[in-house]
Amino acid sequence: MNCTIPGPNIKVLSKLINALSKIGDDVYVEAKKDYLSLKSVNMTTTAYCTVHLRDTFFSSYEVSQIDLQCRIPVKGMLSVFKSFSHKDKKMEFCKIELEEDPVKIVFRFKYKHDVMVVRALFLSDGEAVNIVYNKDNNTSYLGATAQLFGQVLCNFQLHDDDMSLDVTSQRALIRNYITGDTAVTKGVRSQITLMAGEFSSFKITRDTNITFSLKPFRAAVSLAETTTLGMLLNFDAPGRPALIEVKNPTFEVNFVIATLKSNDVPSTLTSSAVPIMNDVNWEDFTDPMDLPEKENGDVITRSPESTHSTKIRRIFGRCYEDTFHPQMADLGEVLAPDSDPDTD
Amino acid sequence: MRFRAVLVDNAAMKDFLTTVNSLSKLSKECVMRITIRHVYFIIPDDDTGPRRPLVWCELPVNFYFREFNLEGVSHEQNEIYLGLSTAMLLKSLSTVKQNAKSLKVKLTNKQAPCLTLEMELTSTEGLQNRHLVHDIPVEVIGRKHWGEYAEPQFNDFHVSMQMPNLKPIKSIVERMKNMGHSLIVSATKFGKLSLRIKTDVVSLTAHFSNLGIESFAVAHNTELLENTNDADATEVNSVVTATIDIKKFLMFLAGMQLNNCRTTCSIVHGKMVKLSCEQPGALSLQCFFTEILI
Numbered sequence: 001m002n003c004t005i006p007g008p009n010i011k012v013l014s015k016l017i018n019a020l021s022k023i024g025d026d027v028y029v030e031a032k033k034d035y036l037s038l039k040s041v042n043m044t045t046t047a048y049c050t051v052h053l054r055d056t057f058f059s060s061y062e063v064s065q066i067d068l069q070c071r072i073p074v075k076g077m078l079s080v081f082k083s084f085s086h087k088d089k090k091m092e093f094c095k096i097e098l099e100e101d102p103v104k105i106v107f108r109f110k111y112k113h114d115v116m117v118v119r120a121l122f123l124s125d126g127e128a129v130n131i132v133y134n135k136d137n138n139t140s141y142l143g144a145t146a147q148l149f150g151q152v153l154c155n156f157q158l159h160d161d162d163m164s165l166d167v168t169s170q171r172a173l174i175r176n177y178i179t180g181d182t183a184v185t186k187g188v189r190s191q192i193t194l195m196a197g198e199f200s201s202f203k204i205t206r207d208t209n210i211t212f213s214l215k216p217f218r219a220a221v222s223l224a225e226t227t228t229l230g231m232l233l234n235f236d237a238p239g240r241p242a243l244i245e246v247k248n249p250t251f252e253v254n255f256v257i258a259t260l261k262s263n264d265v266p267s268t269l270t271s272s273a274v275p276i277m278n279d280v281n282w283e284d285f286t287d288p289m290d291l292p293e294k295e296n297g298d299v300i301t302r303s304p305e306s307t308h309s310t311k312i313r314r315i316f317g318r319c320y321e322d323t324f325h326p327q328m329a330d331l332g333e334v335l336a337p338d339s340d341p342d343t344d
Numbered sequence: 345m346r347f348r349a350v351l352v353d354n355a356a357m358k359d360f361l362t363t364v365n366s367l368s369k370l371s372k373e374c375v376m377r378i379t380i381r382h383v384y385f386i387i388p389d390d391d392t393g394p395r396r397p398l399v400w401c402e403l404p405v406n407f408y409f410r411e412f413n414l415e416g417v418s419h420e421q422n423e424i425y426l427g428l429s430t431a432m433l434l435k436s437l438s439t440v441k442q443n444a445k446s447l448k449v450k451l452t453n454k455q456a457p458c459l460t461l462e463m464e465l466t467s468t469e470g471l472q473n474r475h476l477v478h479d480i481p482v483e484v485i486g487r488k489h490w491g492e493y494a495e496p497q498f499n500d501f502h503v504s505m506q507m508p509n510l511k512p513i514k515s516i517v518e519r520m521k522n523m524g525h526s527l528i529v530s531a532t533k534f535g536k537l538s539l540r541i542k543t544d545v546v547s548l549t550a551h552f553s554n555l556g557i558e559s560f561a562v563a564h565n566t567e568l569l570e571n572t573n574d575a576d577a578t579e580v581n582s583v584v585t586a587t588i589d590i591k592k593f594l595m596f597l598a599g600m601q602l603n604n605c606r607t608t609c610s611i612v613h614g615k616m617v618k619l620s621c622e623q624p625g626a627l628s629l630q631c632f633f634t635e636i637l638i
Contacts, residue, residue: 148467151442155476157435188432189454189479198467198474 001031001068001098003061007091009250010109014081015226016051016253021074022219023049023255028129029105031068031098036061040074041129046258047216048131057250059093065100069128072105076121080107090115133256138234138243140208142172143201146224146231148194153221155190156214162260164211165235167204171195177211177260200230210238211260220244220255235259345424345484347378347451350411357440357447360408363401363627364437368430369599370399370631375485375493376459378424380414381405386493389632400496401629408626417487424451425485425493428459436461436478445473457484496632498618501610502584503531504558507619510607513539514597516550521590523548526636529609529617530585533560537609541590558608560584584613588633596631 005013016038020027024040031037036058038051055061095108102123109117156163156176166173175191196202224231224246235242239261246253351357367374367385377384382402389398405412416422440447440463448462458479465474485493507513517539520527524541531537535557540549596619600607605627610618620630 154442155436155439155478157432186481188436188481189458189477190436191477193475194467195474 001063001065001096003036003058003096005057005094005096006059007093009057010081010091010094012057012227012251013053013094015223016053016251017074017077017081019219019223019253020049020051021078022222023047023216025074026124026126027072027074027077029070029072029098030128031063031066033063033066039129039131041131042216047213048129048133048256049216049219049253050131050256051251051253053251054249068098068100068102070098070102070105070123071126071128072121073124080119080121131256133241133243133254135234135243137240138236139205140167140236141201141203141232141234142167142199143230143232144199146221146229148198149221149231150225152192152194153214153218155192157188157190160187160214162211163214163217164209164260165233166209168207169196169204172199172202176214201232208235208237210235210242212242212257216255216257217244220246220253223253345417345451346413346415347424347449348411348413349405349409349449351408351447351449352410352445353408354440354443356408357444359623359626360403361434361437361440363403363629364430364434366599366629367399367401368434370595372429372431373427374399374430376426376428376482377493378414378426379416380412380422383408384495388492389634398496398632399629400632401627403627404625421487423490425490426451426457426459427483427485428480432480433459436480439463439465439476451482452479454479457482496630498612498616498632500561500612501559501618502613503533503560504608504610505531505535505537506556506558507607507609508537508552508555510597510600513550513552514594517590517594517597520548521594525590526587527590527593528585528587529611530583531609531611532584533557533582584611586611586614586617586633586635588617589636592633596633600629 017027020038020040024042026040028039028041029036030039034055036053038053040049042048090112092110092112094110097106097108104120104122107119107121109119111117152174160176160178162177164175164177166175172194173191174194176187176189178187178189220231227246227248229246229248232245232247233242234245238259240259242257242259244255244257246255351360363385367387371387373387375386375388377386382404384403385399385401387399414422414424416424437447442465445464445466448460450460450462452458452460454460459482461478461480463476463478465476467474517527520539520541523546524543526541528540528542529537530540534553535555536551536553537555538549538551540547542548600621605621605623608620608622610620612618615635617633618630619633620628622628
């Protein structure tokens, strides 16, 4: 397979590879007749990213053997494309060569003044990944500019893992979703409501609530922002995968993300687990508010792990622990048991 | 205990954000004390945790909030003390940069006490409003601990003077930090502030002159006069010195990103340095550094 990429598209390719690197550790390259496909899967196979580069992306594209496949470590790809930010203006084209039954993939970069840089990456062994998804299964979609999604993402803390999207025909509610016991006491809970009018396309067949990981979503948003394209989010019901499309006439990128199939995510607005807008009482101050038990001054819900009361425990914590645990060292077989144990 | 406040002025929101930004640079956690006239942010001087200076920040309610309703722990003590993380507050507040129309802050109980920030944002198309809610978990501090956060009342400073522009001071002190641990701050009656570090190898001093003096008390020098001879007396009379931790001082300088701020430096000879930033009517932030014993 031989193809040539003109100068401006090399920058685009490096952004695409950046997005692929955020998902998984390997890039699976497949050369098909009309397009070149790059795929990446994450470790738990809950998120996939496929990039299709049409032949219009290349200035020349020849494939001798259909379905030529190979697997390249993404770090190698990143280092090949990374050093180009300052040499952008001088890059004329890049030629990618892949032989039949390939051992390595060769990138030839030609700069102005006849400077040529050749980089060869050795391929990894492994099975090709087969990503099957059916776009038609997804009945609802909402699309907007990357800027809108970028603004939504600003509201979440940096270490948030998951987000949940609650849609009705008029609006979309985006929340961060925290699992486990730390939910209430440690994390900030954020949510933003966007009316249907803010999206460039908004079609919801039924009211649903889906939850998925923020990491591939962030990767998709940052790709769309750097390439200034819009994003289209397709989804169906919780449990079915969601699809994010970022498209351009010369290439298209699809992110397939698994959604959480769970029953305990509150599906209605008025559920008390996460009260959002209690229209009843937040305007009129004299009405009882969300905290009825606070009227008695100090009789309030005990804040868990108050540092004031447990400061001593925190500083001298080790003194409260046993100094010896039998599991600490592998003492081998017990030849003679304890003749006078403390507890009978 | 109930608390509800609304801000609608964009400039006030941005000022509030800048203040919280400065506080977050000084410490990861702070205590928010809400009274009927002021909202205070207190960073306690915690010797066990990471070293941080004692900070007392006062915001008048009528400047920031259009509406303010408070019911404290009891009728006589109409106040609420909350412990919270400044980083969480800062990240949640940072959306006001996107031209928020209004910000409502209230204390709620959603499975645990939370400070809820509700913001109405105008979207970029300008057509519809977005509603954004953040719930920050807080710890309500009981009355028996209120004594730990009392307002520091130090009014007998030996000297109080205006500080020069903070930027050059910051770059100088940053270089000094690599050379020593303690910074000797001294001021003279004639408007000269000196910052000095002294090591075995080198002694480095930066002098800032022509600064406005607000007050200078000479009375303390009587005990010094007994130990020095008359030739030096006149010079000793007019210098007030204190030695503080250079890292804490630098934390304060790094955090102070407020504009239109009048900074004053007050020194108690041999005991303490206090730096205070004031925006008349809008903000008063005081930072206390105690003398370190080498």
